[in-house]
Amino acid sequence: xxxxxxxxxxxxxxxxxxxxxxxxxxxxxxxxxxxxxxxxxxxxxxxxxxxxxxxxxxxxxxxxxxxxxxxxxxxxxxxxxxxxxxxxxxxxxxxxxxxxxxxxxxxxxxxxxxxxxxxxxxxxxxxxxxxxxxxxxxxxxxxxxxxxxxxxxxxxxxxxxxxxxxxxxxxxxxxxxxxxxxxxxxxxxxxxxxxxxxxxxxxxxxxxxxxxxxxxxxxxxxxxxxxxxxxxxxxxxxxxxxxxxxxxxxxxxxxxxxxxxxxxxxxxxxxxxxxxxxxxxxxxxxxxxxxxxxxxxxxxxxxxxxxxxxxxxxxxxxxxxxxxxxxxxxxxxxxxxxxxxxxxxxxxxxxxxxxxxxxxxxxxxxxxxxxxxxxxxxxxxxxxxxxxxxxxxxxxxxxxxxxxxxxxxxxxxxxxxxxxxxxxxxxxxxxxxxxxxxxxxxxxxxxxxxxxxxxxxxxxxxxxxxxxxxxxxxxxxxxxxxxxxxxxxxxxxxxxxxxxxxxxxxxxxxxxxxxxxxxxxxxxxxxxxxxxx
Amino acid sequence: xxxxxxxxxxxxxxxxxxxxxxxxxxxxxxxxxxxxxxxxxxxxxxxxxxxxxxxxxxxxxxxxxxxxxxxxxxxxxxxxxxxxxxxxxxxxxxxxxxxxxxxxxxxxxxxxxxxxxxxxxxxxxxxxxxxxxxxxxxxxxxxxxxxxxxxxxxxxxxxxxxxxxxxxxxxxxxxxxxxxxxxxxxxxxxxxxxxxxxxxxxxxxxxxxxxxxxxxxxxxxxxxxxxxxxxxxxxxxxxxxxxxxxxxxxxxxxxxxxxxxxxxxxxxxxxxxxxxxxxxxxxxxxxxxxxxxxxxxxxxxxxxxxxxxxxxxxxxxxxxxx
Numbered sequence: 134x135x136x137x138x139x140x141x142x143x144x145x146x147x148x149x150x151x152x153x154x155x156x157x158x159x160x161x162x163x164x165x166x167x168x169x170x171x172x173x174x175x176x177x178x179x180x181x182x183x184x185x186x187x188x189x190x191x192x193x194x195x196x197x198x199x200x201x202x203x204x205x206x207x208x209x210x211x212x213x214x215x216x217x218x219x220x221x222x223x224x225x226x227x228x229x230x231x232x233x234x235x236x237x238x239x240x241x242x243x244x245x246x247x248x249x250x251x252x253x254x255x256x257x258x259x260x261x262x263x264x265x266x267x268x269x270x271x272x273x274x275x276x277x278x279x280x281x282x283x284x285x286x287x288x289x290x291x292x293x294x295x296x297x298x299x300x301x302x303x304x305x306x307x308x309x310x311x312x313x314x315x316x317x318x319x320x321x322x323x324x325x326x327x328x329x330x331x332x333x334x335x336x337x338x339x340x341x342x343x344x345x346x347x348x349x350x351x352x353x354x355x356x357x358x359x360x361x362x363x364x365x366x367x368x369x370x371x372x373x374x375x376x377x378x379x380x381x382x383x384x385x386x387x388x389x390x391x392x393x394x395x396x397x398x399x400x401x402x403x404x405x406x407x408x409x410x411x412x413x414x415x416x417x418x419x420x421x422x423x424x425x426x427x428x429x430x431x432x433x434x435x436x437x438x439x440x441x442x443x444x445x446x447x448x449x450x451x452x453x454x455x456x457x458x459x460x461x462x463x464x465x466x467x468x469x470x471x472x473x474x475x476x477x478x479x480x481x482x483x484x485x486x487x488x489x490x491x492x493x494x495x496x497x498x499x500x501x502x503x504x505x506x507x508x509x510x511x512x513x514x515x516x517x518x519x520x521x522x523x524x525x526x527x528x529x530x531x532x533x534x535x536x537x538x539x540x541x542x543x544x545x546x547x548x549x550x551x552x553x554x555x556x557x558x559x560x561x562x563x564x565x566x567x568x569x570x571x572x573x574x575x576x577x578x579x580x581x582x583x584x585x586x587x588x589x590x591x592x593x594x595x596x597x598x599x600x601x602x603x604x605x606x607x608x609x610x611x612x613x614x615x616x617x618x619x620x621x622x623x624x625x626x627x628x629x630x631x632x633x634x635x636x637x638x639x640x641x642x643x644x645x646x647x648x649x650x651x652x653x654x655x656x657x658x659x660x661x662x663x664x665x666x
Numbered sequence: 667x668x669x670x671x672x673x674x675x676x677x678x679x680x681x682x683x684x685x686x687x688x689x690x691x692x693x694x695x696x697x698x699x700x701x702x703x704x705x706x707x708x709x710x711x712x713x714x715x716x717x718x719x720x721x722x723x724x725x726x727x728x729x730x731x732x733x734x735x736x737x738x739x740x741x742x743x744x745x746x747x748x749x750x751x752x753x754x755x756x757x758x759x760x761x762x763x764x765x766x767x768x769x770x771x772x773x774x775x776x777x778x779x780x781x782x783x784x785x786x787x788x789x790x791x792x793x794x795x796x797x798x799x800x801x802x803x804x805x806x807x808x809x810x811x812x813x814x815x816x817x818x819x820x821x822x823x824x825x826x827x828x829x830x831x832x833x834x835x836x837x838x839x840x841x842x843x844x845x846x847x848x849x850x851x852x853x854x855x856x857x858x859x860x861x862x863x864x865x866x867x868x869x870x871x872x873x874x875x876x877x878x879x880x881x882x883x884x885x886x887x888x889x890x891x892x893x894x895x896x897x898x899x900x901x902x903x904x905x906x907x908x909x910x911x912x913x914x915x916x917x918x919x920x921x922x923x924x925x926x927x928x929x930x931x932x933x934x935x936x937x938x939x940x941x942x943x944x945x946x947x948x949x950x951x952x953x954x955x956x957x958x959x960x961x962x963x964x965x966x967x968x969x970x971x972x973x974x975x976x977x978x979x980x981x982x983x984x985x986x987x988x
Contacts, residue, residue, distance in 0.1 A: 276868030277852075317742075320853055322775050322831035331749060331778055334742035473710060475858050478866075541739055542746065581855065588852045589869070591821045 136262060143489030147497050152192055152490065156498045159196040163203020164505060168211050168513045169524070173221055174204040175567075176351045178464045179344040180528055182471075183535030190472040191487045195494040197465050198448070202254055202495065205441045206502045209246040210513055213239055213433070221405050222440040225412040229425060229432030236428050240371040241378050245430055246437035247506040248374070249382065253390040253442035254499040260394050261449055262492050265481065269453040272478035277589065278596050280582035282606035283456055284575040289610055290399060291459075291571050293617050302568045305559075309572030312337055319581040320588070332544045339574060340467050341536050341548040343460070346566040348532050349549060350556020352525045372507050374430070382434035385415050389435040393442030398449050399458065407443035408436035445495055451476050452488055456578065460567050463574045698758050698935045702733040706762040708747035710740040714877060718791055718923060719763045721955035722946055729942035743768055743831065745778035748926075752784045756930035758939060761788070766922040767833040767978040774982055775831050782979060786936060787971035788925040789943040792960040796834060796919040797894040797905060798825075799872045799880070801864050802887055809892045809911045812871060813847045820848035826860040826869035827853050834873040836985050837895070837919040843985065844915055864889060875921060876903060878957060895919035902959055918981045924971045940967045 146152060162181075166172040178197050185193035208223030213230035226246065233242040275283075288310075292302040315326040316336030327333035374382075389411045396407040415435040416425045425432050447458045455477035457463035469476050474484060481488045506513075536549045556566055590596035598604040705723050709715040716738060723734040739747040747762050748769065754760035764785070773781050798809065806812040816823040827834040830853035838851050852869055854860045857879055860872040865888060874880060876894065883889045884903065891905040897917050899907055908916035925943055927936065946952045947965045966974075 273862060274866040274868075276863065276866060317776075318830065319855070320830050324776055329777070331742045331745045334745065334776075334778075471710065475856060477858065477862055479858065479862055540741060540746075541737060542741065581853075585852050585854070588850050589824050591850075 136266065139266070139485060139489040140262065140493065142485060143491075143493030146191055146486050146490030147195070147493035152195055152494060153497070155188070155192050155196040156199050156494045157501055159199020160203035160206075160498045160502050160505065163200040163205075164207035164502065164513060165516055166200070167204035167207020167209075167223075168516050169519070172351070172355075172524070172528075173347075174201045175343075175460050175464070176347045177204070178461055179340070179348045180532050180535065182340055182344070182464060182468055183538045184531075185468050186471055186538065190469060190474050190484070191490040193468050193472065194465060194487060194491050197468060198491055198495060199498045201461050201465075202250075202441055202444045202498065203502060205437075205444050206247060206250050206506055207513065209250075209433075209437055210243060210506075210510060213242045213246070214514060222408050222444075223437075224405065225408045225436045226433055228412070229427070229429050232426065232428035233430065233433065238428065241374040241430065242433050243510055244372040244374045244507060245378055245382050245434045247503055248379075249386045249389060249434045249438035250441040251499050251503045252386050253393055253438035253440075254445055254502075255496065256390040257394050257397070257442040257445035258492055258495045258499070261445060261495075262489075265449050265453050265488070268449065269478050269481045272454050275454065275478065275602070276600070277582040277585035278600050278603040279606070280454075280456075281579055281586055281597065282603040282610075283450075283454065284579035284582065286606055286610050287456065287458070287575050288568075288572050288579075289613060291568050293613060298563075299617075301564050305564055305566070305569040306572035309569040309574075310576040312342070312569075312573050313576030313580065319577075320584045332542065336577070337548060338536075338540065338545050339570075340464075340471070341545040342552050342573060343464055343467070343570050344532055344536055345549040345552025346556035346559070346570060347460075349529065349553025350560060350566065352528050353553060353557040354560040356522065356525055372510065378430050382430050384418075385411070385431040385435035386438045388414060388418075389438030390442045393439030394446040396439070397443030397446035397458065405440075407439040411435040411439035441499075448491070452480055452491075453478060455480075457571070457574060460570050463571055466574065698932075698938055699730050699732040701759060702735055703730065703758070704754075704760045705734050705736050706747045706751055706760070707736060707738045708740065708744035708763060708765070710738060714794075715763055715765060715923060718956050721952055722763075722791060722925070722943075725946045725949060725952045726939075726942050729945055730938070742778060743772045743829075745772055745780065748785065749779045751926070752780055752928045754928055756786070756928040756932075758927055758931050758935035761925055761927050761939070763791070764924050764926045766924065766974055767836070767918065767982060768831075768921070770975060770978040771831055771833065771836060771982055774979070782975040784929050785975075786927045786929050786931045787968050787975060788927055788936060788939045789968055790962055790966035790971055790974075791923045791925060791943070791946075792956050793962055794921045794923070794960050795876050795894050795896045795900060795903075796837070796874060796921065797876050797891045797903065799864060799874060799876075799884070799889050799891050800870070801867060802890055804870070804890065806871075806892070809906075809908075809913075812892060813845070816847050816849055821850070823848075823870045824850040824852050826863045826872040826874070827851055828857045828860055828874055829853055829855070833919050833921065834875075836982050837916065838873050840918075840981075840985055841913070841916065845913060861889070873919070876900075900959075918978065922971075922974060924974075926971075936968055943967070 147156065162177065163174065166174065166177045178200055181197075181200070185196060188196075205222060209226055209230065211217050212223040212226035213234050216227045216231040230242045230246070233239060288306050292306050293299055313336070315333055317324055317334050324334060392411050392414060393407040396410060412425075412432055412435060415429075415431045416422050419425065419429070419431065444461075447462050450456045450458045451462045451466055455466070455475060457466045466476060469487075474480070474487070532549060533546055536545045537543060559566055586596050596603075597607060703726065705719055705726070707716050707719045716736070719736050723736045727734045739750055741747075744765065748764070751760060751762040770782060772778050798812070800806055800812070806815065812823060825838050827838060829835060835851050835853055838849055841847050842849050852863075854863060857874050857877060860869070860874050861880060861883060863869045864872050865883075871892070876884070876891070880889070881902070884891055891903050893908050893911050893913075894900055894903055894905050895916060895918070896907055897909060899905075899910070908914070925939070927939065944965045944967065947961055953961050
């Protein structure tokens with residue numbers, strides 16, 4: 134099927150009244166949870182996952198994707214008005230967005246973010262439509278060694294690029310890999326770590342783990358933070374940015390689109406990294422970098438564009454290779470598996486209505502978001518008055534009923550509760566659940582692929598380096614490790630007298646790193662008010 | 667202590683959902699069915715077994731005059747569902763779908779809490795054949811050429827199977843054992859992954875189900891079937907049987923979907939159910955929902971399904987489990 138046919142089919146799916154309703158529901162829920170600090174797209178999608186099991190697979194992905202990119206829009210509002218990132222990817226928007234708001238320019242800040250998000254999202258959809266089908270054709274020839282290389286790269290990048298310290302991220306990834314070994318051995322069928330319990334034969338349920346760590350963990354964590362969000366009194370006017378604003382930020386939006394697209398495709402990439410990278414790039418390119426942090430509109434436009442672009446392009450590895458690039462996509466992967474669809478190279482040809490329908494729905498959804506955000510900012514801000522306790526109780530109820538409905542097995546509810554407690558403790562101690570969950574998902578794929586490779590090659594490890602694709606990927610991995618070790622050492626030397634924690638992000642060039650103060654906020658997935666420390 | 671409130675609500679909900687009391691009505695077999703019938707599906711909603719169960723459930727509802735509630739209990743290759751089944755009253759109000767030989771291989775491989783002795787077979791619903799499949803451009807024109815290549819170079823032929831403990835892996839190992847053909851079993855996760863590996867040229871052949879998801883690729887020429895695992899040739903697949911190709915022992919790879927009750931279910935109840943199942947196999951609408959290609963031409967009832975359990979157990983006892 135050609136791209137034109139695909140796009141036509143996609144729009145016939147996306148413009149179906151039911152699907153239109155779900156796109157709208159998705160972007161609205163996304164915006165709302167984006168606005169609310171503490172509830173990010175990961176937690177929300179984890180909580181709502183079971184509700185998608187009874188709807189059509191294409192509709193389910195349309196809804197979940199809508200929540201994901203919708204939250205990228207919504208997060209901006211809280212960042213700009215309250216200097217609280219509504220979700221993690223909007224952390225950098227607090228730097229300049231809040232300063233703009235203080236100068237009475239909250240309107241243009243929100244306006245340019247919405248426009249940038251729209252441009253980034255739309256360009257990224259075009260990229261997805263053009264690049265994914267040829268990539269999927271190529272991916273059919275990917276064998277087990279390539280999957281080993283890809284999953285290993287994903288785990289490596291998620292630990293190195295993660296916002297926490299690499300050591301903690303690595304530890305969490307190791308726990309995730311260990312967790313992935315529970316259950317029947319994929320090659321011999323013998324049981325591991327099941328302690329004689331039939332319930333553990335298929336391993337620990339991924340959805341239950343993710344719902345526990347992200348959903349329940351965040352709910353418990355947010356209940357502890359009792360700080361009251363101050364009501365917004367200031368009226369927001371002149372949302373539509375001025376001609377000068379557009380001139381200032383058009384370059385940032387263009388660069389943010391490309392950067393976000395590329396980072397989104399990388400395993401382990403995603404919202405936070407793309408917006409941080411875009412901010413760093415804009416600051417470096419600026420004629421007068423000192424304006425940054427004092428209300429530079431490029432510092433809002435670039436990152437907001439990038440995080441939306443990345444949330445769209447992150448679908449590429451999932452829909453073509455069956456490998457989720459980040460945790461949100463891992464959840465969508467789970468949703469498709471429950472529907473009996475295994476995402477992989479054959480998805481585009483066998484389930485075209487899912488692939489093209491989701492693409493078309495993204496165009497529709499981005500239009501809806503633009504229409505929603507510009508006039509309704511004031512309404513969304515009122516959401517910040519809902520008491521956390523009410524929200525939490527409701528969310529817990531949905532979680533428990535939802536997880537039970539997956540397998541009709543009460544055992545899974547205990548899994549959620551246990552991992553909820555673990556997730557809460559991890560938050561308190563600064564361990565990120567992201568690497569754990571992604572390593573858990575990728576670990577299963579990696580183990581099976583590794584052992585398949587060994588069977589096919591007759592036990593010879595050469596197969597990983599002699600095949601050009603897997604060899605190339607392993608070379609990239611080696612490069613990442615070497616570069617990060619070198620830059621970490623250099624930075625440690627440079628920053629020793631200034632900031633003892635400066636080595637926390639070895640993949641970023643020290644010269645372009647944003648001010649160290651808000652970086653701490655990015656350390657935890659639930660951002661907390663900077664003043665709280 | 668506001669934070670504790672949601673926790674309390676949560677615990678109450680959890681307790682309520684966990685402690686669903688078991689129905690302990692004992693009813694004389696003559697009145698059967700006196701209440702709604704639970705039909706457990708050992709696989710996830712939306713899969714082929716689930717679709718078959720729902721078509722069957724709708725028909726049984728009309729035949730038995732009581733509601734039939736289909737319930738999915740996936741997990742542990744069906745063991746979760748069978749353990750739930752045998753813990754219910756053996757009065758015919760709790761039934762389960764089953765898939766052979768997986769249901770047998772399961773307890774031969776691991777201690778999963780049930781054996782065939784705990785189950786009372788009702789009858790066969792559908793039978794899905796398996797076959798050895800190669801990509802269209804494979805250098806092997808027939809089974810003999812493939813096996814000859816394997817005999818020449820024991821590393822040459824890798825065979826993808828949809829799982830590690832299922833019939834296809836076991837049957838492939840039996841080929842190696844019985845006919846001295848060295849084949850490397852490479853287990854994948856499901857039929858779709860084997861198909862991708864075949865199309866990408868990453869395995870030499872696949873031993874897989876010839877189910878609805880694979881047949882289109884065979885029909886449009888992307889895949890070639892070298893042999894099918896049934897006793898009689900199939901009219902919808904252009905390939906010889908293993909028997910015709912000179913391997914008379916290889917007839918155990920067909921997947922049989924059947925209906926089972928807990929052991930101890932009264933004879934009259936089983937007969938009622940068997941009759942209802944027979945009438946389903948004669949109902950055109952049900953047959954179409956199940957896919958006519960997979961409904962056995964002659965109805966296989968309780969005795970035949972019981973024989974199949976025994977036969978499967980005897981065939982695979984020595985191949986798996988150590």
